Amino acid sequence: MENKIYWGSYTSNELANLIKEDPVVVLPVGAYEQHGPHLTLNTDTDIVLEITKEAVGKACSTGIPCALLPPLWLGISEHHMSFSGTITMRQSTLTALVFDILKSLARHGVKKFLVVNGHGGNMAALRYAIDEVGAHCEVEPVLVTYWHLVADLVARLRKSEFGGISHGCELETSLKMHIAPEDVRKDLLRANVVKGNEYWSPEMFASNRVAMYKPYRQLSEYGHVGDPTKATPDFGEAVFKAVVAELAKLITMMQKGDLENENC
Ligand SMILES: [Zn+2]
Numbered sequence: 215m216e217n218k219i220y221w222g223s224y225t226s227n228e229l230a231n232l233i234k235e236d237p238v239v240v241l242p243v244g245a246y247e248q249h250g251p252h253l254t255l256n257t258d259t260d261i262v263l264e265i266t267k268e269a270v271g272k273a274c275s276t277g278i279p280c281a282l283l284p285p286l287w288l289g290i291s292e293h294h295m296s297f298s299g300t301i302t303m304r305q306s307t308l309t310a311l312v313f314d315i316l317k318s319l320a321r322h323g324v325k326k327f328l329v330v331n332g333h334g335g336n337m338a339a340l341r342y343a344i345d346e347v348g349a350h351c352e353v354e355p356v357l358v359t360y361w362h363l364v365a366d367l368v369a370r371l372r373k374s375e376f377g378g379i380s381h382g383c384e385l386e387t388s389l390k391m392h393i394a395p396e397d398v399r400k401d402l403l404r405a406n407v408v409k410g411n412e413y414w415s416p417e418m419f420a421s422n423r424v425a426m427y428k429p430y431r432q433l434s435e436y437g438h439v440g441d442p443t444k445a446t447p448d449f450g451e452a453v454f455k456a457v458v459a460e461l462a463k464l465i466t467m468m469q470k471g472d473l474e475n476e477n478c
Contacts (some may be wrong), residue, residue, distance in 0.1 A: 219270045221281045229322070237279035238326040238465045239319055241312070242266040243340060245289030245333035248297035248430075250382035250438025252402040255299050257386055259287045262332030264393045265360055265454060269461035276462075278469050286311065290335040296431045305339040312343035320351040326468050327355040330461065334359070334381075334418070356468060361385065363460035364453055365419055371449055374441040377409035380416045381430070383440020385453065392450030405441040406434050 218224060221239065224232060244259025254260075263285045270282040291302040316327050327347070331340050337359060344355040361368070374384040390398050408416050413424045416439050433439050467473045 219267065219274055219280075219282050221283045224281070232279060232281065233323045235279035236325060236469065237281055238273070238328055238469045239281050239283060239324050240266050240270055240328045240330060240465065241283045241315065242285040242330045243289060243308075243312070243332065243336055244285055244287055245291050245335065246287060247289070247291035247294040247300040247302070247333075247335075248437045249386065250402075250406075250434070250436050250442070251404075252399040252438070252442055253382050253387060253390055254397040256287075256397070257382070257390060258289065258333040259285055260394055260397070261386070261389050262330055262360065265332075265457045265461060266330050268454075268458040269465060272458060272462040273465040273469075276466070278466050280465050280469065283315070289333045290339055291333075293335060293427065293429050294437075296429060297437045305342075308336060308339040309343045309346070312340060313346050316343075316347045316353070316355060317351050320347070320353045325353050327353060328461075328465060328468060329355060329357045331357065331359040356464070356473065358461075358464065360457050360461070361418055363464075364456045367456045368419065368453065371452055373444040373446075373449070375407060375409075376420075377407040377415065377417050377439075378405075378441035378444060379418045380408065380439040382438025383418070383442060384444045384449070385418065385440075387442035387445035388447065388450030389453060390450070391445060391447040392454050395447065398445075403442045403445070404436065405443050406436055406439055407441050408433055408439050 242262040244262045246255050249257045270280050273280050291300050294300040344357045347355050379385045414422050
């Protein structure tokens with residue numbers, strides 16, 4: 215079959231054939247929320263769509279049956295609502311939406327789902343959704359938040375100190391410099407490093423010992439947290455390529471049924 219990647223670019227009959235090949239179906243989930251004075255609202259959705267597009271294309275090109283669903287552009291952003299433009303939904307809405315999408319696909323015979331998350335605020339609802347789908351639909355959905363795939367690379371290459379990667383930070387600004395530089399207001403970059411304490415930090419790679427609800431207005435008068443002044447397109451490209459490679463590997467392992475195996 216021709217090398218298509220988008221679920222919506224197949225006809226129903228073509229999809230029936232694809233489903234017989236036991237494909238991995240990928241659902242990107244983003245958010246539409248403020249990212250400080252220097253980044254646009256589409257940041258999370260834009261990043262998660264670009265990385266999944268590349269990863270599904272890469273896996274498809276090696277003969278792995280897989281397909282990409284349109285991204286869920288809206289996420290859970292209640293903690294950003296005091297900044298203009300942010301749109302949010304309830305945790306229960308996102309859970310229901312993801313459950314209904316995956317259940318629809320399961321009814322057509324799809325067994326392998328990869329939900330790729332691009333926004334910290336979505337984590338709990340997505341985890342709940344895939345647990346419910348797994349428990350009630352006889353499928354095994356997998357959930358990944360993209361930056362968890364590249365923690366080692368980020369630790370090696372980052373220029374900012376701890377607290378410099380959080381939201382509208384060195385990492386997200388670098389990724390946007392790589393994939394959509396026109397969305398970065400370079401003249402408005404400023405550092406807002408928040409380290410937190412021994413129990414909790416907003417740093418993306420912190421091992422937090424407690425969870426807290428924190429409206430962003432309490433962490434930042436500007437909207438972002440971290441140090442976007444350290445962002446570079448090169449760091450963005452390195453992170454982008456590493457995430458794509460990891461996702462393509464994950465899709466391949468899932469499709470071959472290797473994800474549960476030891477030493478693979
Ligand atoms: Zn973001």
